[in-house]
Each structure stands twice: as structure tokens, then as C-alpha cells.
Amino acid sequence: MIVSSLSQQDVEHLREETPGVGQVIHFNNAGTGLAPSPVLDAVKRHLDLEARIGGYEAADAAGAELDAFYTGLAALIGSKPHEIAYVENATRAWDMAFYGIDFKEGDRIVTGRAEYVSNYVAFLQMKRRKGIEIDIVEDDESGQIDLKGVKAAITAKTRLIALTHVPTFSGLINPAEEVGEIARSAKLLYLLDACQSAGQIPLNIGDIGCHMLSGTGRKYLRGPRGTGFLYVSDDVLDQLDPPFVDLQAANWIDETSYELVPHARRFETWERYVAGQIGLGVAVGYAIGFGMERIGDRICSLGAHLRSELSGLAGISLHDKGKRKGGIVTFTLDGETPEKTKARLSASGINVSVSGAGSARIDLPHRGLDAVVRASLHAFNTEAEIEEFVKAIGSFR
Known part of the structure; x- marks a missing residue:
């Protein structure tokens, strides 16, 4: 029993x-697209308002709902509302933080094998542009990032520790809090990719100790697609220079x-998906209403239950x-490609995903894998499913 x-x-x-x-069994991408009714209603209501009175006027009328996004996100992760920026997706949010760091030739980044593909190619681009170096810390015997390895990788040239909290291709939850303690002791910038963890497990900035955190609306938070957020601590705000700015991010003083x-709104752009921001604010409030501790407990319990059943x-x-x-469970069937398994499950009315080596070049091939089937469970899934x-x-x- 769960x-x-x-x-x-x-x-x-x-x-x-x-x-x-109820139409199909959704074990796909943490409920992406399965927004709760209050979120759908909020988005549709604002789009209808835009159609009636115009986009600018509708945005002006939605001031309180837009503000609720910042207060809700701050409550979700334990930050201050002014430390939150609304960004169009998790990758762009992460980019705004990473590319805001003034890297110099010879600077080093410490990361792990679970790092997300979009983040790692950004490291490679910065290596090509600025001549930085990338230090990959191996996993420990359990498969999480090796904390002793993180400490050993730090040198006088280390500028940043970047960690993916929960990878897309494994059930792993990396020890973000322990990495935060290391970053704090070494006085290093710490950037956490919380794309898969926001809405799946409780997050608290004070416990984690990261200076920057990026997340999406569309996965475990069950908000609209095309929405994301970035947290930037007051402590490092002036150490980052947004890679691009507009009238939202900056005030034009003179010629x-x-x-x-x-x-943190210096990392935003003025033109945005307003209905999406409202919807994400509602989604965050919806999760908080049930309680992230309770939601997280259920999701992790469901994941453990599925692993136990599959192991037999x-x-x-x-x-x-x-x-x-x-709540992410990855597996393969002997003699069958993950794509074939996904297709057969789909024919049975069950949605899953496939994570391939193309998104995990320093992880899956390192473990002798080309791809895995990924089942992402959420709190609305059941034992019967x-x-x-x-x-x-x-x-x-």
C-alpha cells in the first residue's frame, strides 16, 4: 500500500x-499538459478578457493576479517576492542566470553527470567563448553526485557549482542541501536547476543554500506551457549582469x-505570456493549498511502489x-527498445516518455545505456493505475 x-x-x-x-493513464512528463481546472479556468478567463478589452488593458486589470505569482513562488521556495522573476521557460531562466556571470578565461565550473543537456551545451559554449573549464564530478556508490568529489574538485579558479536537482533520465534526487553547504564554505556561486523538482518535492532556499534557482511551470507544478521562473538571491544580484535587457529590466536614464x-525582475522581459503568468501563479497556489510536504510524500511513495512492482x-x-x-521511474525491457515499449504502452492507453543519450551524453552512455523508458508519476496517479x-x-x- 502507498x-x-x-x-x-x-x-x-x-x-x-x-x-x-481517466481517458488514458498519464505517467508522462509529470503531468505536462494536465493542468488542474482552476489553472485552465484562470488562463481562459484572461484570454477572454484580452479578446474583449485588449491585451494592455487586460494586463492592467490583472495586476493583483500577476502580483500573486511572485508572492506564491516566494512562498513555495522560501524566498522573497522581489527575488523572483517570471521567465518564459526553465531553460531560459537558467540561461539568464548562467550567462549573467562574468566568466574569465581559466574559470572553472563544477558539475555532475546528471546535468541537463541544455545546461551542459551552455557550458561548452562558454568554454568556446571564454576559455572556461568544466569539472565533472563522478557519482558516488549510490549514484548521486559524490560530495567528497565536489569538495576535491574545487580550486582557486572555481567560479560556479551548477547542479541539476532531479535529472529527466533517472529517479535520482541529488543532495542539493549538502552541495549548498560546500558552496557556502567555499564562497562559490551555486546555480540549481529545479525544473523537475519544483512541485515534486518541497524546496526551501534557506536549506538548499543556492544563489540562483530555475524552474518550469509545465511539469510537476502543472502550470501552463511556456512559463517558468528564476530565483536570484539579493546576496548575488549585483554579481550578475543580465545577458540582455529591455524596458522591464532597466530604466533608461538619458541618451x-x-x-x-x-x-530580480531585471531578468525579465516586458512582453510576456500574461495569461500564462496568471495561470502559473494559480498552479503554485494550488500546490501550496494541498501542501508540498504531503504532495512530495505521495509522489515519492508512488515512485517507490512502481519500482517495487517492476522489480518483480x-x-x-x-x-x-x-x-x-x-516520482520518476526509468527502466528498459530486455530485447526491446524504449521507443517500442513506449509505443506498445501507448496502444494500451498508457502515456510514458523516452529519455535518450542525446539528452544525457555524460550519464546514460557512461552507464552503458542508449535510452530508457521514463514513467513520471504525480500525486493524482493511483495504485490501480x-x-x-x-x-x-x-x-x-
């Missing part, structure tokens, strides 16, 4: 307010000068790693 702090009534409520639930706004099937290889695991999923996988054997 040990969960969400009651059966809570789960039923989540399912009732998720229009796509020869400008000044950046005195908060012949011909199944599980590929999750780390001391702490979440897991049983049906396992039954379908078993029938393939």
Missing part, C-alpha cells in the same frame, strides 16, 4: 479537477546611460539511482 499524507479524498479531489485523468531595476517482473531492468529517489501499468508491461514479456 504510505501517503494525502487522504483518499484529497486524491479524488485532485483527479476530479484534472480533466485529462548615454541606463540603470538596472533593483531586484522478469526481463525488466530498473535504472534509477541515488540515495533518495522521487500502477497495477494496470505493471500488468501491461508483464504482458509484453
Whole structure:
């Protein structure tokens, strides 16, 4: 049985307010596209308002809802509202922080094998542009980033520790808090990619100790696609120079000068998906309403339950790693490509994803894998859906 702090009534409520639930079994991308009804209603309501009175006027009328995004995100991660920026997606949010660092030739970045593809190619671009060096820390015996290795990798030239909290291709939850302690002791900038962890597990900036954190609206937070956010600590705000600015980010003083706004909104752009920002604010409030501790407990419990069930099937290889695991479950079937497994599950009314080596060049090939099937569970999933999923996988054997 699932040990969960969400009651059966809570789960039923989540399912009732998720229009796509019940048509197929959604183990795909943490519920991407499965926004709860209050989020859908908020987005549609604002789009209807834009159609009636115009985009500028609708944005002016939605001031309180737009502000709620900042206060909600701050409450979700334990920051201050002015330390939050609204950005169009998690990758661009991460980019605004990373490319805002004034790297010099010879500077070094410490990262791990779980780093996301978009982040790592940015490292490579900065290496080509500025001559920085990338230090990859190996996993420890459990599969998480080796904390002793992180300490050993730090030199006088180290400028940044960059960590993906939860990779897309494993159930791993990296020890972000312990890495934060190392960064704090070494007085280094610390950038955390929380794309898969925001909405999946509780986040607290004070405990994590990162200076910058990026996230998306469309995955575990169940907000609209085309939405994301960036946290930048007051402590490092003036150490970063936004890679590009506009009238949202800066005040134009005269013909020869400008000044950046005195908060994290210097990383925003003025033109934005206003309905999406409102919807993401509602999604954050929705998650907080159920309680992130409770949601996180259920998601992790569901993940553990699915792993346990799959481990009992012949011909199944599980590929999750780390001391702490979440709601993403990765596996392969002997003699069958992950793409074929995905197609057969889809034919059975079950949605999953495939993570390939193209998005994990320093992880999956290192483990002798080309690709894995990825099942991403959310709090609205049930034991019955897991049983049906396992039954379908078993029938393939």
C-alpha cells in the first residue's frame, strides 16, 4: 500500500479537477499538459478578457493576479517576492542566470553527470567563448553526485557549482542541501536547476543554500506551457549582469546611460505570456493549498511502489539511482527498445516518455545505456493505475 499524507479524498479531489485523468493513464512528463481546472479556468478567463478589452488593458486589470505569482513562488521556495522573476521557460531562466556571470578565461565550473543537456551545451559554449573549464564530478556508490568529489574538485579558479536537482533520465534526487553547504564554505556561486523538482518535492532556499534557482511551470507544478521562473538571491544580484535587457529590466536614464531595476525582475522581459503568468501563479497556489510536504510524500511513495512492482517482473531492468529517489521511474525491457515499449504502452492507453543519450551524453552512455523508458508519476496517479501499468508491461514479456 502507498504510505501517503494525502487522504483518499484529497486524491479524488485532485483527479476530479484534472480533466485529462481517466481517458488514458498519464505517467508522462509529470503531468505536462494536465493542468488542474482552476489553472485552465484562470488562463481562459484572461484570454477572454484580452479578446474583449485588449491585451494592455487586460494586463492592467490583472495586476493583483500577476502580483500573486511572485508572492506564491516566494512562498513555495522560501524566498522573497522581489527575488523572483517570471521567465518564459526553465531553460531560459537558467540561461539568464548562467550567462549573467562574468566568466574569465581559466574559470572553472563544477558539475555532475546528471546535468541537463541544455545546461551542459551552455557550458561548452562558454568554454568556446571564454576559455572556461568544466569539472565533472563522478557519482558516488549510490549514484548521486559524490560530495567528497565536489569538495576535491574545487580550486582557486572555481567560479560556479551548477547542479541539476532531479535529472529527466533517472529517479535520482541529488543532495542539493549538502552541495549548498560546500558552496557556502567555499564562497562559490551555486546555480540549481529545479525544473523537475519544483512541485515534486518541497524546496526551501534557506536549506538548499543556492544563489540562483530555475524552474518550469509545465511539469510537476502543472502550470501552463511556456512559463517558468528564476530565483536570484539579493546576496548575488549585483554579481550578475543580465545577458540582455529591455524596458522591464532597466530604466533608461538619458541618451548615454541606463540603470538596472533593483531586484530580480531585471531578468525579465516586458512582453510576456500574461495569461500564462496568471495561470502559473494559480498552479503554485494550488500546490501550496494541498501542501508540498504531503504532495512530495505521495509522489515519492508512488515512485517507490512502481519500482517495487517492476522489480518483480522478469526481463525488466530498473535504472534509477541515488540515495533518495522521487516520482520518476526509468527502466528498459530486455530485447526491446524504449521507443517500442513506449509505443506498445501507448496502444494500451498508457502515456510514458523516452529519455535518450542525446539528452544525457555524460550519464546514460557512461552507464552503458542508449535510452530508457521514463514513467513520471504525480500525486493524482493511483495504485490501480500502477497495477494496470505493471500488468501491461508483464504482458509484453
